[in-house]
């Protein structure tokens with residue numbers, strides 16, 4: 001369960017008093033997620049224009065996020081500005097809620113915090129070709145939708161970041177699996193000598209896993225968790241999304257129907273250039289290595305008492321081997 005910081009009802013009530021959202025009705029820590037602390041929050045809703053037909057305020061739901069771990073406070077204006085922009089573009093992206101003074105970024109229980117629009121739907125748990133196609137379509141629309149957004153953030157989890165993570169994990173990688181040190185070293189060497197392709201770049205989501213896509217009635221109702229968003233090659237985002245969707249939780253390939261549907265869904269909205277198409281296999285290897293390394297780092301460094309389910313690094317070792325064999 002990803003609740004690193006406990007929020008008391010008293011502190012939350014005082015926090016909500018800055019907004020026009022009524023009073024606190026209920027709060028609940030959210031089990032899913034690994035990066036930040038998230039709560040479902042229900043309030044009585046703003047009493048705009050008097051009470052509702054039943055003589056009561058309509059209840060309103062929000063997400064409360066407290067930023068932890070990898071999120072750099074200096075990046076929060078970028079993340080919140082990006083989600084506000086995408087929501088404004090009509091994409092199903094949760095908008096940050098400003099308080100009465102117009103400030104979205106706050107402090108709560110000593111952490112940076114934000115009240116965020118609640119989107120309906122449930123995270124994708126069963127990947128089908130139809131959902132993979134919808135995810136590809138949504139990713140391409142995100143890439144088009146970020147045009148006009150002036151914020152930027154470098155990708156801190158590119159090659160230099162992978163090298164740092166590998167160095168930090170080094171002595172303990174073999175405790176996860178005896179084959180990991182060689183796999184990581186070999187792939188880092190390959191990535192180092194593979195020149196980055198000169199292909200279209202922009203702001204990417206960089207973590208569009210099935211659990212970050214909400215579905216309602218078979219349609220995408222939400223794209224969430226933009227806290228790895230950064231400037232990088234658009235095809236790298238497609239490579240990440242492929243690595244996330246085309247394999248199951250154990251890292252076994254789901255098969256061509258899912259993988260092809262994802263790529264087709266993307267290309268139907270934003271066709272790939274020939275150079276992007278040629279770069280994709282190498283970018284997929286890089287994507288698998290990136291998540292292998294962050295998961296390995298977390299596997300080794302998650303504090304024993306943390307309410308979080310660690311994610312298996314070996315599921316990305318299997319993806320990496322798949323992509324190595326295919327490229």
Ligand SMILES: Nc1ncnc2c1ncn2[C@@H]1O[C@H](COP(=O)(O)OP(=O)(O)O)[C@@H](O)[C@H]1O
Pocket residue numbers: 002030032033034035036037038063094116117118119120123211212222224225227
């Ligand atoms: N705006 C939102 N609307 C509805 N549910 C949300 C929203 N944001 C997050 N959630 C829920 O919270 C869970 C964890 O959020 P996520 O952003 O993935 O956390 P983390 O950043 O810790 O990985 C999601 O799986 C989803 O169930």
Ligand SMILES: N[C@@H](CCOP(=O)(O)O)C(=O)O
Pocket residue numbers: 032033034035207209211212225291294295311
């Ligand atoms: N998607 C990453 C971890 C980040 O977790 P998220 O819940 O924020 O998507 C992984 O699977 O390793």
